[in-house]
Amino acid sequence: MEREGTRSFNYAIGMFGTSIPINLLKTFAAAYYVKDLGLRAEQWASVLFIYTFIDAIDNPVYGYLSDRTRTRWGRRKPWLVIGTPLLVLGLIAFYSTPAYLAGTSLLAYAMVFYIFAGTLDSVINASYAALFPELFPDDASRAKTNAMRQAFQLVAMIISIALTPVVTGAIGFSMTSILYGILGGAVILYMALTSKEREIPPDEEQPKLLDSVKALVTNWKFWVAGLANAFYSAAMSLVLAALPFYAEYTLGISALQQTILFATVLLIAIGSVVVWARLTRKYSLMPTWRAALATLTVAFIPLYFAGNFIAAIVCSAFIGFGFAGVITTMDLVHARIMDEDRRKHNVRREGIIANALGFMNRLNGLFTSVAFVLIARIFLFESGDNPGPHPDRASLFLLTVFPFVLSIFSLVFSFFLHFRDMPSPDGVSDLTLSEAA
Numbered sequence: 001m002e003r004e005g006t007r008s009f010n011y012a013i014g015m016f017g018t019s020i021p022i023n024l025l026k027t028f029a030a031a032y033y034v035k036d037l038g039l040r041a042e043q044w045a046s047v048l049f050i051y052t053f054i055d056a057i058d059n060p061v062y063g064y065l066s067d068r069t070r071t072r073w074g075r076r077k078p079w080l081v082i083g084t085p086l087l088v089l090g091l092i093a094f095y096s097t098p099a100y101l102a103g104t105s106l107l108a109y110a111m112v113f114y115i116f117a118g119t120l121d122s123v124i125n126a127s128y129a130a131l132f133p134e135l136f137p138d139d140a141s142r143a144k145t146n147a148m149r150q151a152f153q154l155v156a157m158i159i160s161i162a163l164t165p166v167v168t169g170a171i172g173f174s175m176t177s178i179l180y181g182i183l184g185g186a187v188i189l190y191m192a193l194t195s196k197e198r199e200i201p202p203d204e205e206q207p208k209l210l211d212s213v214k215a216l217v218t219n220w221k222f223w224v225a226g227l228a229n230a231f232y233s234a235a236m237s238l239v240l241a242a243l244p245f246y247a248e249y250t251l252g253i254s255a256l257q258q259t260i261l262f263a264t265v266l267l268i269a270i271g272s273v274v275v276w277a278r279l280t281r282k283y284s285l286m287p288t289w290r291a292a293l294a295t296l297t298v299a300f301i302p303l304y305f306a307g308n309f310i311a312a313i314v315c316s317a318f319i320g321f322g323f324a325g326v327i328t329t330m331d332l333v334h335a336r337i338m339d340e341d342r343r344k345h346n347v348r349r350e351g352i353i354a355n356a357l358g359f360m361n362r363l364n365g366l367f368t369s370v371a372f373v374l375i376a377r378i379f380l381f382e383s384g385d386n387p388g389p390h391p392d393r394a395s396l397f398l399l400t401v402f403p404f405v406l407s408i409f410s411l412v413f414s415f416f417l418h419f420r421d422m423p424s425p426d427g428v429s430d431l432t433l434s435e436a437a
Contacts, residue, residue: 008136009148011131011191012145012148012151013190013191014128015152016152017186018125019184020156021088021180021184022125024091024095024180025091025117027160027164029114030244033110035384038385039107041373041381041383045369045370046369047369049365050111050115051115055118055119055122058122060213062122063349063353063356067206067349067350076351080124081189081192085185086120087123088181088185091180091181093116093117094113094177095176097109128188129331129350130350130354132146132331132335133335133338134350142332146277150327154273154324157269158263159180159183160180161240161266162261166255169255207349212349215345216352216353219337219341221337222337224417227409228293228411230361230363230364231406231407232407233364234367234368234403235406235410238368238403241398242398242399243261245394246395249395250396251308264316264320268317268320269323272321272325273324276288276324276328280329280332285419288325289326290414292325292328292329293407293410293411294322296319296323296407298322300319300401300403300404303400304400334353334354337357338354367402374397375397378397379391379393
């Protein structure tokens, strides 16, 4: 019989694999196409805007198909095994732009492969997220496993975000995407092939699309949690996308200093995951989730006034602390929604719910596209070739002002969501670093 620690590790390390390609895609896409290749900021905003609506269509479909899949390998594994190499190919193509492209052809190329890689990420993450409540049915095992996988995610972020300015400076974006794609893809496949799904009884009812849509549309907790996550995700997506602009135009620091800045934030976050996991166990899930959102929101204020490299490191550490709290608790909130739906309707549709929540998450594309339009209109930031008279202010707006407003909305929505807390079994010890990493 599979040991719980082995099951937790095999599943949790998948977050390392899924995070590598998507972080490279979402964090450096704007910097690569706008700052380096000369795509205009408003053109990039159109990519994000169109992708958001395509994602709105494909996410529920992927979840529905995943839940209804019946194979001798399980429901989720086929989607993970088939989707992973396609995601890797899409990532490589996105960052291997033919040199002769410019203007409209460059925009079309960026849009096609951003959408292609993004939709494959949706396929993989929906199946991965759907496994979580199935493999770990109680709060204690979920808290331990989630802390472990968030630690893996943060390690992946150190590689795919903090080290990327140095790596791309040495070998370029194309080779970096190949390296990261193979690394992330190999880990996803390891997770998929070693995580054992629950056997599906032959007579178990399959979820029906219209019934599932109706159940979600009428579930107000789904809407509240989804909107809270959408605003939070938009805030952090902007932070990640703005970091390269902030480092160059506001701080004027080198690639090595960028790596130090990013790595410091993420190392703080790794250590903070254990703190937030213990707070979750002591004070229960919902108060801890709200406290994490509040911490993240307040942290944007001092970062706005950080005018040099050292101050930026110190202030960014508070962002890392709040970020760690949200990622430690958010997935547990989503698992509660899946639990309540299963108990109420007596049908398992974790994939549909995970993808529906994923769609809500990806509404951040609307907000981030608006942010890029605003810096073009307010600060006249067009591209790396024509950054306008105040690229430093434009970068600061992307990094702090707009995310601060979005985080406030996320925090407000969190106060409208309530669950009856499920007590953890006796004898479950506090999480330690060895358990969480």
